[in-house]
Amino acid sequence: NAGVTQTPKFQVLKTGQSMTLQCAQDMNHEYMSWYRQDPGMGLRLIHYSVGAGITDQGEVPNGYNVSRSTTEDFPLRLLSAAPSQTSVYFCASSRVSPAYGYTFGSGTRLTVV
Amino acid sequence: GQQLNQSPQSMFIQEGEDVSMNCTSSSIFNTWLWYKQEPGEGPVLLIALYKAGELTSNGRLTAQFGITRKDSFLNISASIPSDVGIYFCAGLPLGAGGTSYGKLTFGQGTILTVHP
Numbered sequence: 391n392a393g394v395t396q397t398p399k400f401q402v403l404k405t406g407q408s409m410t411l412q413c414a415q416d417m418n419h420e421y422m423s424w425y426r427q428d429p430g431m432g433l434r435l436i437h438y439s440v441g442a443g444i445t446d447q448g449e450v451p452n453g454y455n456v457s458r459s460t461t462e463d464f465p466l467r468l469l470s471a472a473p474s475q476t477s478v479y480f481c482a483s484s485r486v487s488p489a490y491g492y493t494f495g496s497g498t499r500l501t502v503v
Numbered sequence: 504g505q506q507l508n509q510s511p512q513s514m515f516i517q518e519g520e521d522v523s524m525n526c527t528s529s530s531i532f533n534t535w536l537w538y539k540q541e542p543g544e545g546p547v548l549l550i551a552l553y554k555a556g557e558l559t560s561n562g563r564l565t566a567q568f569g570i571t572r573k574d575s576f577l578n579i580s581a582s583i584p585s586d587v588g589i590y591f592c593a594g595l596p597l598g599a600g601g602t603s604y605g606k607l608t609f610g611q612g613t614i615l616t617v618h619p
Contacts, residue, residue, distance in 0.1 A: 494545025
């Protein structure tokens with residue numbers, strides 16, 4: 391089915407480890423974003439991209455890197471995991487503009503111990 | 504950055520009751536969106552609003568874009584158990600253009616529980 395695919399669904403990391411959260415969409419969407427969701431804080435924007443080769447920082451970018459080499463993929467890299475990065479991460483995409491609504495993936499639940 | 508204040512944080516209601524929640528901002532927004540998130544899933548778009556004063560319905564859901572451009576409201580009529588979830592407002596500020604279109608900001612969410 392068409393949509394936004396995130397892998398893995400669950401991950402446990404040790405402090406200091408690095409990893410990449412994968413996000414892929416097959417809808418030819420230009421806009422893609424990464425959000426983290428924490429209890430009582432809603433969804434906070436980490437990084438976003440308005441097209442291949444273009445990325446920008448969101449509200450909480452520290453400790454995360456992104457790149458957008460293709461329209462389909464937008465991986466999120468954790469450079470050196472910290473317990474404060476324990477969260478649920480959502481990738482989202484939009485064809486024209488987020489003003490017309492994002493399509494979200496089902497999330498990656500990350501625990502850093 | 505932009506901040507959206509959503510209230511109430513949680514609601515516990517009986518099936519059949521009406522529900523109201525709202526979202527406010529200190530800045531002017533030109534787009535308001537309302538999403539619903541069910542357990543284990545990502546948010547799903549319910550309603551989009553683009554003009555001050557606009558009132559839009561989607562079944563039992565009705566949302567309004569405040570005339571000040573700094574607030575929005577979501578009402579759910581005759582609630583049913585499947586309305587359970589977290590409801591989020593989201594918005595784009597006035598003047599968003601170019602790459603700023605990517606900066607969709609979300610409220611903290613309203614957790615809705617419906618008792619049968």
